[in-house]
Amino acid sequence: MPMRKYWLFKSEPSTFSLEDLKKRPGSTEHWDGVRNFQARNTLRDEVKEGDLVLFYHSSIPEPAVVGIAEVVRGGYPDWTACDPRSEHFDPRSTEAKPIWYMVDVRYVKSFPRSVTLAELKTIPELADMVLLRKSRLSIQPVREKQWQSILHHGEVDA
DNA sequence: GCCAACGTTGGC
């Protein structure tokens, strides 16, 4: 069985929050609208069913990792790119030749204690985390040690 | 609201 991987997905909670995910039918949702090529490549090629995701709230007074989601479907074409009414519409993308990809995720849990960006920056073993080095990337890998460290700080039971 | 960092576009 292939090893499960870890990721961090960013979202502005005013657009879509962890609580929003929890409330969806089946607590699942399409992670669509990603319009950055590096993040697209990750979604298309690397994010697989069963992988786990740190849910990060950005663009708020205290940006923070707030919980965990699970990937329930790996990368497949993001059809919102083909919908002229979608705010993520991209006329270059077609059904035959999709440019953009999405995955489906399911709510797993909220951290008993959110781990803020300010706190993440104080944790030595997270010094080379992508979030702290290339903060704009919205879909990014998390190493197992980093994952464990963040869960520990979020007071998530092992 | 500002602005640094970064990604994308398009002229050459």
Place this chain on the structure above:
DNA sequence: GCCAACGTTGGC
């Protein structure tokens, strides 16, 4: 293929 101009992200 280079690079200037421009647009976006996201912390502060």
